[in-house]
Amino acid sequence: MAVTAPIQAQSIATLNAQQAQVEKQKAELQTQINKLNTQISQQESNRKDVLDDLRQAESAISDMSRKLDRLLDREQEAKEDLAAVREEEKTQQQILNEQIEELSDQLFNLYVSGVSPWSALLSGKDVQKIGRDLSYLGYISKARAKAVTALKSEIDRLNKVKKKAQDKQRHLTQLTKDAQKAKNDLEKEQKNYQTKLKKIEGDIKTRRQQAGQLKADDARLSQIIAGIESNIRAQREALRQAEIKRQQQAEERRKVVAAERARKAATAAAEAKLAQEQAARAKALREQARKAQLAAIAQQREAMARARAAQNEIKKAQNEFSLGGLTVAEQEQAKAKLQAALNEQKQVEQSLKRTEQNLAAARQQAENAEIERAKARIAQEKAREAQRLLSEAKEDERRAQQAVSSGGNGGLSRGSPWPLRGSLAGRFGQTRPDTGDVWRGILINASEGAPVKAVASGQVVFSNWVRGFGNLIIVDHGNDYLSVYGYNQSLSRSVGDSVKAGQVIARAGSTGGQVEPALYFEIRRGNQAVDPLQWLAR
Incomplete structure (x- = not known):
């Protein structure tokens, strides 16, 4: 890119300069044609002709029809612009849905973990556990705040896109109204023309039978063409040379833009693949973390139930052992029950410790899953940006190719298409x-x-x-x-x-x-x- 950018900038500057020169020569050409029209009009100013009555109407109809065609072209362009904005709106809505899903997952993780600032502080004397819980809460709080901020940004962005779509729709509606008005004006002028034509139809038929008038028409056309040949021969050559230079510059730019488009296509494909892999990995980790959290919580609840049952057994055994009047055998039996209850309590404590470790591991998995999700989101943003750049590169290439082909004077050749098919x-x-x-x-x-x-x-x-x-x-x-x-x-x-x-x-x-x-x-x-x-x- 260090080499491409200057070349591209130089190509654009040169192309713009050539285009400006062509526009200048077009204006000069129009001036020459206007002079030619003036000369012919002056020569014929003293010749009254029935066709002169139609000139104004026929010229007006031509101008109105040209205006209508251009409005219809602009209307079609506006429709295409609106479709592109609608697609952009759809993409932004998808991004917003992803942000909502991410925030939902974070709230779910907070809920299933059962951790809150107060429960963390009042859960016991295990300082390490309190520290872990508070750290986890801090992470969740930051992630949630970030997700809320991102969600708000996407909502704002979506609203902007929707406003853009509304503006495009209003523009399209106005163009449609303008086109309809132009069409109505054209139809009105055509009706007036038909009325005028009927009034002088007999005169026109008479004129068609007058050989002198028709020969004068042929002579007039030859005079126009002779004037074009003599007045703009040098102009035509200048335009041809300018077009050759423009074509060369346009071809250079087309090659540069094509290479850039190919590079961006490769980048977009790689980014899209990476984003897809990252998203799949993040989804798998989120699912694993969710299952691990649910399993750890279930184990914790089961261990707590066993702990309560063991405590009850110890109290019961202690009560039996403290009762008087027991035989030696009954005392031994009570002592054995007490020892068994104490052993069960010890096992339950070990199980609780393992459960706590599993829960901590599940929380760590959830944190890792959130990190992977963030990575996946970044990868998706990169992929979207790469795709956007690729779309721009494709549009640049299309315009560059259009610049090469537009205005190109391929010349008349045998087998050319007909201007109009008919008998x-x-x-x-x-x-x-x-x-x-x-x-x-x-x-x-x-x-x-x-x-x-x-x-x-x-x-x-x-x-x-x-x-x-x-x-x-x-x-x-x-x-x-x-x-x-x-x-x-x-x-x-x-x-x-x-x-x-x-x-x-x-x-x-x-x-x-x-x-x-x-x-x-x-x-x-x-x-x-x-x-x-x-x-x-x-």
């Missing part, structure tokens, strides 16, 4: 009946709100409403390849966001003048459209 309403290179031009991408029929997924890992370089394409999102996959997704109901990602293959980036719809819900999908190399079907899985 094709238009194919690349085929003549478009509405414009007489050819399709530069593919048109995939879809249901309203269906998830649209990135076909490969990359970075979002455009996310906005565009006339003719509605809510449009463009992902840069490196090596001059872009994927384009149009007509979306809503956009789930913003400019600068890193995405992975298969990650939801939008929801399918019919914005931008599209009559039926569908996804318009293109792949471009530079500003040149290529056949998407050559890149998508068969």
Whole structure:
């Protein structure tokens, strides 16, 4: 660990610096895209289009849908946090039950021993026995006080965990309310949109039949992509280099964290095994001590009964011997009874002494059992702490692995997953009946709100409403390849966001003048459209 800690600290610092640089470059990228949008808007400010009436509503629906998606993500995270706290509460309750059991055992030992401060002082003249009893009482008193203190601490700890769970529950409830409100707002806006759409539906159909308008839409998309290519080529390379450095730092950290996790896993396993063995040993010793105490007390009671019986026999024999008028034979018989009673008394005294020794040994066993129980508790605490550290190490490793894989630009490759599964309403290179031009991408029929997924890992370089394409999102996959997704109901990602293959980036719809819900999908190399079907899985 003396070597691991500095390396880990250095890796984190470097990773944070690289992350800050990436965030800065994302902001610069967004600025460039905003400039591009402004340029296009200025060029078209004097061109009145029926689709402009839909722009505000379609953009608002996209924003609300994105907000709802993020709230739902936060709600899911809150549910997972609450589940973890509930598990922590369960563990604390188990610890509390163990403390109660320990205190119960101590009180039981005190009860079965029959020892109290007054009985110890008034039990007789045996100074050593009085000393042993008082020492035992002192030990029990300290152990009991310690157990009560530990019990109080566990109760306080459990109350804190319960409060934490209540706070998490309140947070989850609030998120659920916020999500429901966002959903209601979205549904309201969608109804308003449908009302507005019906009013201008005829105008939209007329527009779809005007080849000039549709060609202008294609030209507009090409202008956007050309602007992206010319304005952010250097930005893209800087981001790529920053990502390479980040990946290297993340991989170094992942290796360090993986080694630390393996070490903590071994420690946790060893501590758990030791705690289990210690607990079993303590339980066995407690049971032995309990049985020994009960047996010693039973022997003590039996010896006391024999002692009382022997005393009665001695008194009876003495009375018989002291009576006058006995014959010689009767006197001898009385003398023999007296001697037998005295011998029995002597044996009983020896038995009492042995019983006292057994009881002292039983008390010592009880003390040893309590010591072992304390050791077992310490071992269990160590095992729990080791398990907690292991859980943290696993989480660190997961995050480190996520840091390696997140944002990684694996690039577009043949056999990529489809952005959306559905029948094709238009194919690349085929003549478009509405414009007489050819399709530069593919048109995939879809249901309203269906998830649209990135076909490969990359970075979002455009996310906005565009006339003719509605809510449009463009992902840069490196090596001059872009994927384009149009007509979306809503956009789930913003400019600068890193995405992975298969990650939801939008929801399918019919914005931008599209009559039926569908996804318009293109792949471009530079500003040149290529056949998407050559890149998508068969």
